[in-house]
Amino acid sequence: MSNMIVLPLIVPVITAILLVFLKEHVTLQRIISLLTLSFIIIISVILLVEIQEQGVMRIDFSGWAPPFGISFVADSFATLLVLVANIVALICMLYAIFTMELRYEKMYFYPFTLLMIAGVNGSFLTGDIFNLFVCFEVMLLASYALISLGGEKIQLREALKYVLINIVASWIFLVALAFLYGTVGTLNMAHISVRVMEAGANPLITTVALIFLIVFSLKAGLLLFFWLPGSYSVPPTAIAALFAALLTKVGMYALVRSFTLLFPNNPEVTHTALGIMAGLTIIAGCIGALSGRDVRTIASYNVLIGVGFIIIGLAVGTESALQGVIYYLMHDMIAKAMLFLAVGMMIYLTGETVIDKMSGLIRNYPIFGWLFFIAMCSLAGIPPLSGFLGKVLIGQGAIEGGHFVLLGLGFFSSLIVLYSLLRIFLSSFFGETIISLEDEKPLPKRILLPLTLLAVCTFGLGIGAEKLAPFVTDAAETLYTPSIYIDAVLDGEQWQGEVNK
Amino acid sequence: MESLILVLVGILVAVATYLILSKQLLRVILGTAVLSHAAHLLILTMGGLKKGMSRY
Secondary structure, eight states, X not given: OOGGGGHXXXXXXXXXXXXXXXXXXXHHHHHHHHHHHHHHHHHHHHHHHHHHHHOSEEEEGGGXXXXXXXXXXXXXXXXXXXXHHHHHHHHHHHHHHHHSOHHHHHTTHHHHHHHHHHHHHHHHHBOBHHHHHHHHHHHHHHHHHHHTTTOOHHHHHHHHHHHHHHHXXXXXXXXHHHHHHHHHSOOBXXXXXXXXXXXXXXHHHHHHHHHHHHHHHHHHTSSOOTTHHHHHSSSXXXXXXXXXXXXXXXXXXXXXXXXIIIOOSOHHHHHHHHHHHHHHHHHHHHHHHHHOOBHHHHHHHHHHHHHHHHHHHHHHOOHHHHHHHHHHHHHHHHHHHHHHHHHHHHHHHHSOOBGGGOOOHHHHOHHHXXXXXXXXXXXXXXXXXXXXXXXXXXXXXXXXHTOHHHHHHHHHHHHHHHHHHHHHIIIIISSOOOSOTXXXXXXXXXXXXXXXXXXXXXXXXXXXXXXXXXXXXHHHHHHHOHHHHHHHHSOXXXXXXXXXX | OHXXXXXXXXXXXXXXXXXXXXXXXXXXXXXXXXXXXXXXXXXXXXXXXXXXXXXX
């Protein structure tokens, strides 16, 4: 038990409140937010090492023992995601500092971003399903403000849709929670798991599980993604990159958590549904990515393909597939942030959004061109980069589980990702230069720094996978054998006794 | 009693759905408000309603 677990939630909340009072002091706001994020990164590294030594950690707020009080539980899976999410957020924030207009920065960009990060971290770390709902709301409320930041007409239109969809989704979440409480009588995730295991393949619990599936699919963009391409293409680049990197991943975290820990009781129904939804998402994402002519649309549909691919790993559910899910989730955060930053920069440099109207960018901005190339290779899963290992592990799991259709779809989608991005690369970066040297917008080296850092991260995650392996193996083991998690949260004998009764 | 409240929740959800699907923004917002009432009632009911006479 350690008090450190609560810091990734509480520190950004406190600094966000502080920053509201520093509205006019933009430099101070920048420094404080960067420091906050770096602090959380350090904390999560310490937590990871400590979890490796002492197993899953938890903190009971005010000393109320679970299942009565609310607790935060840090296992390797949650902590790894906190770590990567905050690294990506830090890099996106650097990009925002370099490129964002002062007007936006003074409109409370930093406080809202920090609140969103707090919600994201809280969702990863919480061990209580109602608290998960609360953290989701913290994250969403901040994102409502961020998506409409600037208040352009198109932003307000998309923000309205985004807010409504999420309010309805949150309402379904509440209804699902009410049903869950009525059925099993507890809200602590470990305790729910115990009660669900006792009940076995109870049809009522399966129904509740399916409602949760709908909720989290809406949040993650799994099949119910109709809101996603529109709302991810309107906010300023740094915010769009943060959304693409973090928000859908929280939905996916919730899906992974609920279908490994909470509802593994009836996989014939729930995991089949997950598999079908993942397959359809990939097909729809591929169609969207191929048919788009707008770079932002292509990037948004690439998010969907990533979502579908990760959920294939969850639907397969073997231990190696779960390892693949963890690697791919981390990779996807980095790569999607990189893709959205690159796309945003292309729009900034050319003033165009349609790929046919850009050409020969690589002659004007060679380094930027090759950074885009790295992002493309990483998303397609080309070996030394980070996407490769996740794809291999998910593929291996799919073969072990005999899910050949999903396997085929998953690897087919990699080709489509490569093709759709190669189309951007060939038509916008190669070809005849249409921007003459006099007209080209200056691109200071420092603006390329965030993209370069993300490129370093994707190389690091690919080459340094060996170093990360013990953490990922531990995380996958905890997901695969829920009893490790339950033992850490509830006292061992207490729940064993309950099962035997 | 539970069934009665659940029917009420159903009516509220139906009204809310109608309002949310309408064209005016104000109606949509009112729809979400009605929706939240439905959720409150549902949560109270799922926690279990008290049976028997009231104390007063």
